[in-house]
Amino acid sequence: MTIQTPNGFSLDNSGQRIVVDPVTRIEGHLRIEVNIDESNIIRNAVSTGTMWRGLEVILKGRDPRDAWAFTQRICGVCTGTHALTSVRAVEDALAIQIPENANIIRNIMQLTLQVHDHLVHFYHLHALDWVDVVSALSADPKATSELAQSISSWPKSSPGYFRDLQTRLTKFVESGQLGLFRNGYWGHAAYKLPPEANLMAVAHYLEALDFQKEIKKIHTVFGGKNPHPNWLVGGVPCPINVSETGAVGAINIERLNLVKQIIDQSRVFVEQVYLPDLMAIASFYKDWTYGGGLSSMNVMSYGDIPEYANDYSAGNLLLPRGAIINGNLNEVHEVDLRDSDEIQEFVSHSWYSYADEDIGLHPWDGVTEPNFKLGENAKGTKTRIDQIDEEAKYSWIKSPRWKGHAMEVGPLARYIIGYAQNNPEFKEPVEKVLTDLGLPVSALFSTLGRTAARGLECVWAAEKLQYFYGRLIDNIRAGDTATANTERWDPSTWPKDVKGVGFTEAPRGALGHWVHIKDTRIENYQAVVPTTWNAGPRDGQGNIGAYEASLLDTPVDNAEQPLEILRTIHSFDPCLACSTHVMSPEGEELADVKVR
Amino acid sequence: MTSPETFYDVFRQQGISRRSFNKFCSLTAASLGLSPAFASKIAHAMETKRRTPVIWLNGLECTCCSESFIRSGHPLVSDVVLSMLSLDYSHVLMAAAGHQAEAALEETRRDHAGEYILAVEGNPPLNEDGMFCIVGGRPFIEQLQEMAAGAKAVVAWGSCASNGCVQAARPNPTQATPIHKVIKDKPIIKVPGCPPIAEVMTGVLTYMLTFDRIPPLDRLGRPKMFYGQRIHDKCYRRPHFDAGQFAEAWDDENSRKGYCLYKMGCRGPTTYNACSTVRWNDGVSFPIQSGHGCIGCSEENFWDNGPFYERLANVHTPLGVESNADEIGVATVGVIGAGIVAHAAASALQRARNPDNAAKTGAGE
Numbered sequence: 001m002t003i004q005t006p007n008g009f010s011l012d013n014s015g016q017r018i019v020v021d022p023v024t025r026i027e028g029h030l031r032i033e034v035n036i037d038e039s040n041i042i043r044n045a046v047s048t049g050t051m052w053r054g055l056e057v058i059l060k061g062r063d064p065r066d067a068w069a070f071t072q073r074i075c076g077v078c079t080g081t082h083a084l085t086s087v088r089a090v091e092d093a094l095a096i097q098i099p100e101n102a103n104i105i106r107n108i109m110q111l112t113l114q115v116h117d118h119l120v121h122f123y124h125l126h127a128l129d130w131v132d133v134v135s136a137l138s139a140d141p142k143a144t145s146e147l148a149q150s151i152s153s154w155p156k157s158s159p160g161y162f163r164d165l166q167t168r169l170t171k172f173v174e175s176g177q178l179g180l181f182r183n184g185y186w187g188h189a190a191y192k193l194p195p196e197a198n199l200m201a202v203a204h205y206l207e208a209l210d211f212q213k214e215i216k217k218i219h220t221v222f223g224g225k226n227p228h229p230n231w232l233v234g235g236v237p238c239p240i241n242v243s244e245t246g247a248v249g250a251i252n253i254e255r256l257n258l259v260k261q262i263i264d265q266s267r268v269f270v271e272q273v274y275l276p277d278l279m280a281i282a283s284f285y286k287d288w289t290y291g292g293g294l295s296s297m298n299v300m301s302y303g304d305i306p307e308y309a310n311d312y313s314a315g316n317l318l319l320p321r322g323a324i325i326n327g328n329l330n331e332v333h334e335v336d337l338r339d340s341d342e343i344q345e346f347v348s349h350s351w352y353s354y355a356d357e358d359i360g361l362h363p364w365d366g367v368t369e370p371n372f373k374l375g376e377n378a379k380g381t382k383t384r385i386d387q388i389d390e391e392a393k394y395s396w397i398k399s400p401r402w403k404g405h406a407m408e409v410g411p412l413a414r415y416i417i418g419y420a421q422n423n424p425e426f427k428e429p430v431e432k433v434l435t436d437l438g439l440p441v442s443a444l445f446s447t448l449g450r451t452a453a454r455g456l457e458c459v460w461a462a463e464k465l466q467y468f469y470g471r472l473i474d475n476i477r478a479g480d481t482a483t484a485n486t487e488r489w490d491p492s493t494w495p496k497d498v499k500g501v502g503f504t505e506a507p508r509g510a511l512g513h514w515v516h517i518k519d520t521r522i523e524n525y526q527a528v529v530p531t532t533w534n535a536g537p538r539d540g541q542g543n544i545g546a547y548e549a550s551l552l553d554t555p556v557d558n559a560e561q562p563l564e565i566l567r568t569i570h571s572f573d574p575c576l577a578c579s580t581h582v583m584s585p586e587g588e589e590l591a592d593v594k595v596r
Numbered sequence: 597m598t599s600p601e602t603f604y605d606v607f608r609q610q611g612i613s614r615r616s617f618n619k620f621c622s623l624t625a626a627s628l629g630l631s632p633a634f635a636s637k638i639a640h641a642m643e644t645k646r647r648t649p650v651i652w653l654n655g656l657e658c659t660c661c662s663e664s665f666i667r668s669g670h671p672l673v674s675d676v677v678l679s680m681l682s683l684d685y686s687h688v689l690m691a692a693a694g695h696q697a698e699a700a701l702e703e704t705r706r707d708h709a710g711e712y713i714l715a716v717e718g719n720p721p722l723n724e725d726g727m728f729c730i731v732g733g734r735p736f737i738e739q740l741q742e743m744a745a746g747a748k749a750v751v752a753w754g755s756c757a758s759n760g761c762v763q764a765a766r767p768n769p770t771q772a773t774p775i776h777k778v779i780k781d782k783p784i785i786k787v788p789g790c791p792p793i794a795e796v797m798t799g800v801l802t803y804m805l806t807f808d809r810i811p812p813l814d815r816l817g818r819p820k821m822f823y824g825q826r827i828h829d830k831c832y833r834r835p836h837f838d839a840g841q842f843a844e845a846w847d848d849e850n851s852r853k854g855y856c857l858y859k860m861g862c863r864g865p866t867t868y869n870a871c872s873t874v875r876w877n878d879g880v881s882f883p884i885q886s887g888h889g890c891i892g893c894s895e896e897n898f899w900d901n902g903p904f905y906e907r908l909a910n911v912h913t914p915l916g917v918e919s920n921a922d923e924i925g926v927a928t929v930g931v932i933g934a935g936i937v938a939h940a941a942a943s944a945l946q947r948a949r950n951p952d953n954a955a956k957t958g959a960g961e
Contacts, residue, residue, distance in 0.1 A: 023693055024692065031733070053721075053770060054770055055762060063902060069904060074658060077659050179678070180677060180690050182692060183697065213666065213877065224886035224888055228791065237888035238887040483846075566693055
């Protein structure tokens with residue numbers, strides 16, 4: 001039976017059901033179910049978040065200055081972005097102003113995350129949806145070299161280099177121990193790259209694996225470690241001392257040189273390897289135009305990277321802010337995270353209970369009571385689910401809505417909004433990519449558009465790293481070495497009852513934390529994260545979320561090997577630990593159990 | 597289908613010379629803190645062994661352990677996964693998904709029973725019949741116990757698998773449970789930390805592959821080689837602690853001079869880990885070097901021993917004399933009374949709020 005969703009999609013669950021669980025090459029636990037019709041076209045899609053950790057319950061009653069460390073552990077892949085969002089929320093609540101250097105160093109940390117996360121996503125979480133590793137075995141190394149040299153000046157491109165790699169790969173495959181590449185969909189008809197492009201991509205998969213660890217050393221310099229560097233309410237924990245005794249224990253010229261070198265290397269890698277590979281791979285998949293989903297209709301971004309400290313208004317944010325609805329690029333709406341009528345979360349199809357499930361709740365008023373219950377049409381048992389019933393509750397993720405609309409967030413959303421705002425930093429690279437590939441603007445609204453926007457943003461972020469590094473040096477040269485404001489460090493200086501909100505653009509999209517501080521302790525804490533927006537289930541009105549929308553109408557070549565499903569879901573860069581967290585305002589204990 | 601292949605074969609096939617191979621073995625020995633004599637032993641082991649299958653499972657966690665693992669600088673993680681072991685299942689990196697991924701588990705369980713290493717990131721929640729963490733439609737704990745049954749040994753990656761970590765902090769709403777409470781009949785090597793240091797992770801695995809045994813463990817199940825000493829014992833700021841020189845506020849003169857962070861809440865004195873020796877990300881830095889105290893992320897219950905910026909009540913000195921920084925301060929530079937009173941009050945408050953805190957201070961000793 002075909003039904004129309006209020007947000008304009010047709011769903012038909014009568015055909016063959018395909019289940020992908022676990023979805024791998026993601027963070028956390030995700031299940032996808034689809035129905036395909038007799039022509040193997042996806043007509044129904046169901047996204048189920050399959051984990052819940054209850055972190056915000058745990059935050060209740062704690063010192064708000066510690067919240068960054070707890071919330072950072074929401075996710076170790078986008079490590080840092082939750083911590084930054086958290087210190088911003090607490091600073092907002094307590095009206096703390098941070099020094100200019102702290103803002104610059106935080107931006108460097110956040111941009112480092114963007115560069116690293118996008119690079120690792122492209123090569124290690126997403127590339128195998130487009131690249132056939134086994135096909136690389138039959139490539140001609142000389143032709144591979146010619147291909148590589150025709151698209152980039154990256155020096156590792158000789159025939160010998162590719163021959164050695166191919167030999168290594170051949171022996172690896174012949175050993176019979178395929179490790180990570182075991183049971184992949186090799187030889188699948190949906191792989192379109194010639195063997196030489198596959199070999200080049202595998203070479204860069206390995207080079208990127210070795211290089212990515214360098215990028216994050218910037219976090220280690222300023223935050224002491226990565227994953228999970230250290231942050232500070234009121235600034236950053238690392239002091240600057242470039243000239244005096246004790247400089248070896250602070251940010252000094254040697255540390256700054258290391259940061260600069262990594263920024264320079266990152267720019268080269270991103271511009272000479274990532275971007276050319278992206279363009280080369282995309283050129284073979286131009287006909288694969290699926291996966292657009294909500295992106296041509298509703299997208300949202302909170303904005304991020306404040307150019308100057310303590311100003312979070314749209315004009316000071318280098319990443320765009322706003323919302324587009326119903327595909328009208330001529331109007332970019334304001335987004336207000338404090339307005340209780342704008343951002344709301346619904347639980348009609350989530351494994352939680354509200355007193356009244358017809359209404360949505362703003363994060364400051366959020367309630368979370370787990371209520372794990374399968375629908376009556378689910379197949380299997382409680383602890384062995386064969387098929388989800390999407391008419392009932394079916395996910396550990398809530399359904400967030402902006403003014404009632406399901407929204408897509410992420411790099412593509414940011415680029416569409418930047419494009420709509422005629423911001424040349426975003427519009428020009430998009431136009432260049434479309435021109436180079438000979439594609440219309442509508443091609444942007446697709447799986448490949450999502451993947452391309454992420455690559456463009458990686459290049460953008462690497463450039464901005466250089467900009468903020470220069471700003472840091474300028475400040476130090478001018479004698480400004482302040483990194484922390486401790487005027488309100490002592491809780492006795494705090495107001496009795498305050499609320500705050502902090503936001504960032506995480507690699508995967510718009511991220512907000514809402515905190516309520518009462519008597520110097522956390523009274524309530526709520527995070528609404530990018531994967532909640534993208535992976536959330538249907539709402540009570542029947543509006544489907546971004547993952548579900550993106551899968552519809554896609555042909556699946558082989559139901560046993562649903563490569564196309566992975567391709568589109570991966571284009572969002574799922575992060576499930578992020579998406580499932582939530583707490584009740586009373587913070588009641590959900591189970592009186594202690595492990596001990 | 598298979599021809600025997602060893603580390604050394606793989607190295608040679610990659611065009612790596614015998615000389616480079618020997619150098620690699622020496623570096624591995626050095627990075628494990630072993631004498632140069634062990635290099636030849638490593639070389640011999642690598643020449644004769646097939647790659648050991650490793651199954652890496654993820655429960656409730658944040659994936660920081662996988663992210664840390666791929667940061668390994670020596671050995672490079674690309675060499676680890678292509679040449680040193682056979683990573684037959686990894687939620688984060690594997691090509692296969694869905695039932696093809698589940699099949700990889702079955703195949704390893706069937707074909708390599710008793711031979712594979714099970715590496716666990718995260719932990720199983722026990723509430724709601726385990727359905728706070730679902731894999732393949734089933735509770736994660738079922739997958740965990742099935743795969744543990746056939747494993748040669750189990751590695752508990754990070755604080756989630758070892759101690760419960762953040763989701764097990766009070767009130768632990770999902771009843772997230774460290775793996776040693778649900779796997780009783782296998783040797784478990786705990787590698788705590790949130791996350792553990794990359795080179796510690798690859799070091800523990802290469803130790804097991806190279807010497808074909810599990811490393812000596814302390815009474816909490818942690819490899820002595822990396823968790824045998826406190827961060828404080830080898831901290832380069834230790835002389836400032838002993839001299840009573842402390843940072844008193846963020847970004848103050850003393851912070852800029854690199855003085856001891858004890859008064860800023862540093863948990864180095866009660867934390868057993870290799871951060872101050874191995875350091876992080878190929879030796880670039882560690883939290884204290886970058887100006888923030890240790891939060892004790894490799895210790896049990898560290899989330900409930902906060903607030904992080906409240907100083908520890910007591911510190912054990914190497915001589916076994918219990919004292920605190922204010923007393924040391926009095927003895928050496930004469931910190932005046934107000935500070936001591938404030939400190940005593942703060943400590944009393946902390947103890948009152950958290951009655952079992954005193955017992956935990958110094959945990960791991």
